[in-house]
Amino acid sequence: MLFKCSVCGFIWDGDDAPDKCPKCGAPKEKFNKLDDDVAGLVLKSRETNDIHMKLAVHLEIIADLAKRGLEIKLDPGCVDVFEKAQKAAYELRQMVKAELATHMTKQKWG
Ligand SMILES: [Zn+2]
Known part of the structure; x- marks a missing residue:
């Protein structure tokens, strides 16, 4: 699954969002799971x-x-x-x- 930081746009690959954004330090709650179609586009x-x-x-x-x-x-x-x-x-x-x-x-x- 892909999760995107709503503060800086960093995309994280994993089963769950990270505890904090590696790029901007935003907390986990700032991450949104990408929809399957958007995630598919990103991966392709x-x-x-x-x-x-x-x-x-x-x-x-x-x-x-x-x-x-x-x-x-x-x-x-x-x-x-x-x-x-x-x-x-x-x-x-x-x-x-x-x-x-x-x-x-x-x-x-x-
Ligand atoms: Zn971030």
Whole structure:
């Protein structure tokens, strides 16, 4: 079962709510058990959100590599590839962030 702290939003997995919130220290009474449908959404979205966050890390690495390549400017072919990599990494990172923001507002988080 999942329990959510009504003060800070911390989600707790267990048979019962914790004695106090690990994040904000709110007492047990501040925790609400999530409905089965909401809990199902949260559980299903956990791995997807983790994949999105890992993607964001890799895209940042791609953006850094492209920047380094653009600074070297060996030849037009290299510059073309690095510019495309930089643009694609930027756009994909923004898409990842937009998707994560949507998940947070639709309870697909926790
Ligand atoms: Zn809390």
